[in-house]
Amino acid sequence: MSAVEFVNVPRIPVGDWFEGVFDWVTANLEWLFDAFSTVIDVAVEGLVTALDAPGAVLMALIFALLALLVSGWRIAAVALVGLLLVIGMDQWATAMETLALVLVSTVVAVVIGIPLGVLAARSDRTSKVVRPALDLMQTMPAFVWLVPVVFLFGIGYVPGVVATIIFAVAPGVRLTELGIRNVDAEVVEAAQAFGATPRQTLFGVQLPLAMPTIMAGINQVIMLALSMAVIAGLVGARGLGGEVTAAIATGDLGLAFEAGLAVVILAVYLDRVTAALGQGGHLGRFRRKAKSDVGEVAADENQPDGSEDLVTASDVHTKIGA
Amino acid sequence: MNAIEAHGTYKVFGKRPAAGVARLKAGATREELREDGLTAAVIDASFEVREGEIFVVMGLSGSGKSTLIRMVNGLWAPTAGELTVCGEDIVKMNDKQLRTARREKVSMVFQHFALLPHRTVGENAAYGLQLKGVNRAERERSATEALAMVGLEGWEGSLPEQLSGGMRQRVGLARALAAGTDIMLMDEAFSALDPLIKREMQDQLVELQSKLGKTILFITHDLNEAMRLGDRIAMMRDGRIVQNGTAEEILNEPANEFVAQFVQDVDRTRVLTARSVMTIPAAGDGRLLGQPVAGTVAAVDADTRLSEVLGACADCEGDLAVVDSRRRLVGVLSRATLLQALGQLAADAAHDASADPASDTTPMEVTAR
Numbered sequence: 001m002s003a004v005e006f007v008n009v010p011r012i013p014v015g016d017w018f019e020g021v022f023d024w025v026t027a028n029l030e031w032l033f034d035a036f037s038t039v040i041d042v043a044v045e046g047l048v049t050a051l052d053a054p055g056a057v058l059m060a061l062i063f064a065l066l067a068l069l070v071s072g073w074r075i076a077a078v079a080l081v082g083l084l085l086v087i088g089m090d091q092w093a094t095a096m097e098t099l100a101l102v103l104v105s106t107v108v109a110v111v112i113g114i115p116l117g118v119l120a121a122r123s124d125r126t127s128k129v130v131r132p133a134l135d136l137m138q139t140m141p142a143f144v145w146l147v148p149v150v151f152l153f154g155i156g157y158v159p160g161v162v163a164t165i166i167f168a169v170a171p172g173v174r175l176t177e178l179g180i181r182n183v184d185a186e187v188v189e190a191a192q193a194f195g196a197t198p199r200q201t202l203f204g205v206q207l208p209l210a211m212p213t214i215m216a217g218i219n220q221v222i223m224l225a226l227s228m229a230v231i232a233g234l235v236g237a238r239g240l241g242g243e244v245t246a247a248i249a250t251g252d253l254g255l256a257f258e259a260g261l262a263v264v265i266l267a268v269y270l271d272r273v274t275a276a277l278g279q280g281g282h283l284g285r286f287r288r289k290a291k292s293d294v295g296e297v298a299a300d301e302n303q304p305d306g307s308e309d310l311v312t313a314s315d316v317h318t319k320i321g322a
Numbered sequence: 323m324n325a326i327e328a329h330g331t332y333k334v335f336g337k338r339p340a341a342g343v344a345r346l347k348a349g350a351t352r353e354e355l356r357e358d359g360l361t362a363a364v365i366d367a368s369f370e371v372r373e374g375e376i377f378v379v380m381g382l383s384g385s386g387k388s389t390l391i392r393m394v395n396g397l398w399a400p401t402a403g404e405l406t407v408c409g410e411d412i413v414k415m416n417d418k419q420l421r422t423a424r425r426e427k428v429s430m431v432f433q434h435f436a437l438l439p440h441r442t443v444g445e446n447a448a449y450g451l452q453l454k455g456v457n458r459a460e461r462e463r464s465a466t467e468a469l470a471m472v473g474l475e476g477w478e479g480s481l482p483e484q485l486s487g488g489m490r491q492r493v494g495l496a497r498a499l500a501a502g503t504d505i506m507l508m509d510e511a512f513s514a515l516d517p518l519i520k521r522e523m524q525d526q527l528v529e530l531q532s533k534l535g536k537t538i539l540f541i542t543h544d545l546n547e548a549m550r551l552g553d554r555i556a557m558m559r560d561g562r563i564v565q566n567g568t569a570e571e572i573l574n575e576p577a578n579e580f581v582a583q584f585v586q587d588v589d590r591t592r593v594l595t596a597r598s599v600m601t602i603p604a605a606g607d608g609r610l611l612g613q614p615v616a617g618t619v620a621a622v623d624a625d626t627r628l629s630e631v632l633g634a635c636a637d638c639e640g641d642l643a644v645v646d647s648r649r650r651l652v653g654v655l656s657r658a659t660l661l662q663a664l665g666q667l668a669a670d671a672a673h674d675a676s677a678d679p680a681s682d683t684t685p686m687e688v689t690a691r
């Protein structure tokens with residue numbers, strides 16, 4: 001028999017404390033939440049109206065064209081087929097509502113996440129504070145957030161957006177920090193050695209060089225935001241999530257599947273398009289190719305006598321292309 | 323005036339570095355500090371770099387040379403001691419003053435080039451000027467000029483990734499030149515290049531230097547490079563400068579066993595000059611000293627390396643006249659003297675090689691990285 005069994009851990013009222021903090025926040029910061037609420041509501045409603053304006057088929061064509069520009073004809077074709085299927089399933093209007101919700105959430109998450117990631121990359125202390133906070137936001141079950149969020153923001157798009165931001169902001173912060181920390185230290189040092197200010201170093205060197213990683217982070221933010229769409233439906237946000245919630249309530253298997261499929265199609269579309277943006281995209285590749293035509297015999301210098309194993313322009317192109 | 327001056331400069335990394343300096347001054351060793359988590363990178367460094375010379379700091383990895391060069395432009399602040407650049411105390415400068423000093427006075431060339439991969443060669447070369455706030459037309463002109471100086475005309479529009487290693491470092495050099503500073507710091511600038519390109523770059527640097535007369539602080543772990551480039555050389559080991567002098571001084575009078583071991587493999591005929599082995603005629607012939615030497619007489623410049631004198635000596639019947647840059651007599655070199663000098667060098671080298679390497683002189687690997 002060990003003494004451990006006799007130790008009596010007292011009831012720790014963590015829940016009461018949290019409620020106390022929450023009450024204080026509601027009492028003192030209500031004006032802030034009201035303002036935020038209004039801005040988000042207007043943004044989402046406005047975006048829904050804009051996305052609906054051209055009519056479903058035309059809008060689907062516009063999306064396909066965007067995919068063509070950014071990532072090539074194959075993805076554009078798949079996108080067009082998928083989007084037409086969404087129209088055919090009669091889910092276009094709800095899909096556009098979900099898209100608006102995802103885009104607004106993403107914009108807010110990015111606006112918060114990138115500066116926070118920059119701060120975390122610059123100071124180990126900030127990083128140590130931010131990291132567990134992000135862990136908490138990501139691992140606390142989303143349903144738990146819904147309770148205080150609904151208290152603060154009521155029912156509708158706004159609580160959906162807020163819950164989505166809490167869940168989706170983490171990869172934006174983390175990958176921004178990672179990207180900036182991984183920028184070649186010598187290049188950063190070079191900027192400083194030539195007299196760059198911290199601001200010039202950040203905007204001229206660190207952010208541009210970290211951009212592929214940051215874009216990967218934004219891509220992840222979008223994916224997580226979309227995965228929250230159904231949960232947003234629970235708190236009264238319309239859209240595909242609302243459809244799924246309604247389908248669960250009425251046991252409508254067909255409707256649930258159609259709405260779920262529409263979510264998947266949106267997800268695939270957004271993922272491919274933003275991933276392509278992250279890699280510099282189709283446009284970026286065109287630009288680089290044009291530039292490489294300027295300098296043709298780059299590696300020649302390694303052959304000082306120039307007589308044997310001459311490096312040809314095509315070699316250089318393959319190297320650059322790789 | 324000296325371009326760079328350091329007096330008793332220390333750099334210690336870790337918690338409470340000032341206490342570490344106090345302990346070093348009281349006689350603690352680098353290892354004793356390391357046990358307490360402090361790294362003594364530079365210990366009591368004193369040297370001056372004269373205007374217009376190439377001053378080489380030579381040392382193996384971990385000897386503190388990279389930290390030393392980074393104190394000169396304030397990337398690291400010295401823990402103790404004085405450090406002045408162009409007469410201004412770098413230790414007392416705040417961030418803003420440091421940035422101004424870097425823009426106006428000291429530029430830098432990096433081992434791995436450190437170019438901005440998302441900007442063109444021209445934009446890279448103009449980077450220093452852009453930070454200074456020079457307008458676009460002006461900086462493009464300067465960048466083009468600097469690129470031409472290093473032999474990269476017409477590459478302005480390319481991206482760094484399209485260039486070979488040697489060419490990228492030329493861009494690095496052009497970036498430092500375009501900044502228009504009097505002082506250039508070169509941190510292992512040619513160490514990442516393959517030997518042939520490295521040699522080319524060294525020659526180009528010497529040629530540029532003869533035209534531009536910059537003050538260059540050059541860091542290297544390659545002794546041959548140090549001897550080729552350096553007007554004067556500081557040998558660093560374990561954070562301390564162990565010897566400071568011309569290549570000849572370091573070869574002929576190594577300050578300690580470490581330096582002696584280090585220099586034993588250097589081909590002395592490529593470092594020693596005619597001046598160092600010539601005889602100065604006394605008595606009767608002495609009055610000829612300082613007189614112009616006729617063009618028909620076989621003569622070599624006093625600064626000619628011995629390796630190049632050998633050929634001239636073989637072609638010539640009698641003694642060689644040793645002359646200064648204006649072809650006035652400064653000494654005489656006979657075959658006998660030359661052979662004697664070479665024989666002496668060979669004997670010295672053999673002696674150095676057989677010298678018992680005392681255990682405390684070789685804790686560090688003498689093989690280059």
